[in-house]
Amino acid sequence: EAQVTQNPRYLITVTGKKLTVTCSQNMNHEYMSWYRQDPGLGLRQIYYSMNVEVTDKGDVPEGYKVSRKEKRNFPLILESPSPNQTSLYFCASSHQGRDNSPLHFGNGTRLTVT
Amino acid sequence: AQKITQTQPGMFVQEKEAVTLDCTYDTSDQSYGLFWYKQPSSGEMIFLIYQGSYDEQNATEGRYSLNFQKARKSANLVISASQLGDSAMYFCAMREGPGGGADGLTFGKGTHLIIQP
Numbered sequence: 001e002a003q004v005t006q007n008p009r010y011l012i013t014v015t016g017k018k019l020t021v022t023c024s025q026n027m028n029h030e031y032m033s034w035y036r037q038d039p040g041l042g043l044r045q046i047y048y049s050m051n052v053e054v055t056d057k058g059d060v061p062e063g064y065k066v067s068r069k070e071k072r073n074f075p076l077i078l079e080s081p082s083p084n085q086t087s088l089y090f091c092a093s094s095h096q097g098r099d100n101s102p103l104h105f106g107n108g109t110r111l112t113v114t
Numbered sequence: 115a116q117k118i119t120q121t122q123p124g125m126f127v128q129e130k131e132a133v134t135l136d137c138t139y140d141t142s143d144q145s146y147g148l149f150w151y152k153q154p155s156s157g158e159m160i161f162l163i164y165q166g167s168y169d170e171q172n173a174t175e176g177r178y179s180l181n182f183q184k185a186r187k188s189a190n191l192v193i194s195a196s197q198l199g200d201s202a203m204y205f206c207a208m209r210e211g212p213g214g215g216a217d218g219l220t221f222g223k224g225t226h227l228i229i230q231p
Contacts, residue, residue, distance in 0.1 A: 045218055099166055099209065102149055102161040103219055108159075
């Protein structure tokens with residue numbers, strides 16, 4: 001089944017404790033991206049990657065890191081989480097270079113930082 | 115300025131009625147794509163429908179259709195014969211530029227649709 005898999009679904013952590021949210025897709029998509037969703041703000045892009053070893057900042061990159069060592073994986077790293085990073089996070093992927101290719105989303109990771 | 119504007123934070127609609135969810139967009143690109151997503155209370159993001167800026171006909175997918183008015187820069191989602199399961203958040207999104215663009219999709223803030231029996 002074609003899908004984007006995020007783990008974990010729920011995560012509660014404390015301020016300053018490094019964490020990684022994993023994301024993997026099995027559709028051979030070139031493009032991958034991370035979004036955060038907050039009430040009243042919609043979805044905002046954190047980082048994106050157009051291919052292996054190519055990453056770039058989105059609208060709200062502060063406090064986050066990403067890597068794209070393999071085409072299928074795009075982990076999101078919070079080196080020192082803070083309470084304002086409490087949010088619902090989505091990983092997404094699509095084909096690059098195809099205007100009508102929708103973003104396929106993972107099921108989301110609900111992160112709480114205390 | 116917001117690139118995607120959804121002016122209806124919430125809507126209540128009777129079951130079996132048709133629903134129109136508004137979306138206006140702002141871009142100077144000639145080539146762009148417009149998308150609608152549904153987010154039920156379980157949280158996942160479900161792709162519904164796509165409209166390309168050069169498409170001459172309005173997109174349709176089952177009970178979903180997109181009322182695309184290019185000159186007005188609007189891309190309203192129409193749901194015919196609404197069902198209780200249509201209750202969800204709905205997001206309008208845009209991809210600018212040819213070839214997919216580097217910035218993924220820009221999303222509106224969403225409309226919370228509640229279908230009443």
